[in-house]
Amino acid sequence: MKSAHLPTRREIPDRYKWRLEDIYPGDDAVERDFQQTLELAARVESYQGKLGTSARVLLEAFQLQEQLDMLNEKIYTYARMRRDEDNTNPVYQALSDRAESLNARVQAAVSFFVPEILALPGQTLKKFLQEEPGLALYRFMLEELVRQKPHTLSASEEQIMARAQEVTQAAANIFRMINNADFTFDPVKDERGREVELTHGRYLQFMESRDRRVRRDAFTSLYRTYRRFQNTLAATLGASVKKDVFYARVRKYPSALEAALFADNIPVQVYDNLIRTVRGNLEPFYRYMRLRKKLLGIDELHMYDIYTPVVKDVEWTIPYPEAVEMVREGLAPLGKDYVETMTGGIGAGWVDVYENKGKTSGAYSWGPYGTHPYVLLNYQDNLNNVFTLAHEMGHAMHSYYSFKSQPYVYAHYKIFTAEVASTVNESLLMQYLLQTVKEREKKIYLLNHYLEQFRGTVYRQTMFAEFEKIIHEQVEAGEALTPELLCTIYHQLNVDYYGPEVVVDRDIDMEWARIPHFYTAFYVYKYATGFSAATALTRRISSEGSGAVERYIDFLSRGGSDYPLQLLNSAGVDMTSPRPVQECLDVFARLVGELESMALGVPGACEL
Known part of the structure; x- marks a missing residue:
């Protein structure tokens, strides 16, 4: 499917497209569910102040909430996936925005559940579970709610937090639109001297090129664009980190890291063990970089040299x-x-x-x-x-x-x-x-590729995890995340992780600006632990x-x-x-x- 220019959505054969019609046959059906969701949200709100009335009422409220959540999830997922097909499509930009607003409405409607349940005496919940067999399904969920009690606010405060969600997601949404819809990169001449559009999807393919000039040009073109917008991107990432710190403080967590780990019931030592263990095993990684440099036959190993396969004679095209x-x-x-x-x-x-x-x-x-x-x-x-x-x-x-x-x-x-x-x-x-x-x-x-999985999933994601930890600690200490500070932190981490055999080019200092996962706090460490x-x-x-x-x-x-x-x-x-x-x-x-x-x-x- 590779060509000099990207095809439009219509030019992609249907057999290579997902079938979102299995969710909704058409947008009219979405509109009907929009209205039903609003009606369900109002019905859920009618249970406010009543959850402790009886076991039966609590079960009814849970079942109605499930219906609401399922319908909201269906609409939200469909809208976002339609937008992801083509972020420039105004119809699905609008639908996605409306789905975001609907989701905020739903979260506000159910926001009383947790504080109201947590306000019930433990003996009351135990009695309800004994009286109503249907509540047995929700036993683990109720235990999880009780675990959250120290970090749960009053009903009115939870409603405010829910309504604020649409606003606090702005940084991530702005980054997504800039990165996916607005950015264009200077074209790159491929191995045959043909000028080819540089895109996110093609960037790694250029990085894997056997032609070092192609790799260097793509690397330079990509980060030249990000550097032009470094102030905006630093402000956007900074706003996202401040959002994480805000939520952590309001909910009385010691740090944004602990707030993020709490949802999975993960102790902080799992995160710290990962960073400590990887940092204690950097020498094999340095050895791998030395081998890569030798096999590529180059005097200096640059950041644009670390993706290309080390085997020169293998051309492996896989349709x-x-x-x-x-x-x-x-x-x-x-x-x-x-x-x-x-x-x-x-x-x-x-x-x-x-x-x-x-x-x-x-x-x-x-x-x-x-x-x-x-x-x-x-x-x-x-x-x-x-x-x-x-x-x-x-x-x-x-x-x-x-x-x-x-x-x-x-x-x-x-x-x-x-x-x-x-x-x-x-x-x-x-x-x-x-x-x-x-x-x-x-x-x-293949062996090189497998080692690259280790590099990308364990070493690199752990470096990302350490970067996230540092920048959140900076904000928690009252520091501003300026472009200079972000670049300095990121540069030093690359020096530490990649070691003495790699020339850490200044362009890589801007890599923090293109990582979408940084807008979902403390997510990337899970790649390394999962691996x-x-x-x-x-x-x-x-x-x-x-x-x-x-x-x-x-x-x-x-x-x-x-x-x-x-x-x-x-x-x-x-x-x-x-x-x-x-x-x-x-x-x-x-x-x-x-x-x-x-x-x-x-x-x-x-x-x-």
């Missing part, structure tokens, strides 16, 4: 249909039901495949309860995008099993466990390819077979019915200990040695 087949074969250890459901979904409109003008960059999996999951891609014909497909289908299948097995109240799993599911898929795919690909150069290429947990689970699936697969599918099927650490414990991984991260980094160190052996012509097996 999307071939990628689907690779993923299907690679995930065969997860069983017939998993593979058939996944491939059937891919063929039935679950996936939006190719980049088009205005489409949201990157990749994600989403979808409302009651329909199938969806995946947004911006597929390019390379190995990295094959793994992106496997990754996002991991999220999609997690949703499929969770939605299939859990009632709405427990169907939505936490992000902490979500990244486990996506990374297990990637690890199994890598294992399959290393076992089946015969060409030595391709095996080296670590997934490494352990993959080894069990491969070595133990059906028993481990059954436990894993059960883990996927339990959704959000327990806290993430407990769910992972049931699957055999203890993330309160630094051990899984250390074991993951031990694998990385061993794989660096394997790459050294294979790339230098010394026989050696790739033990995963």
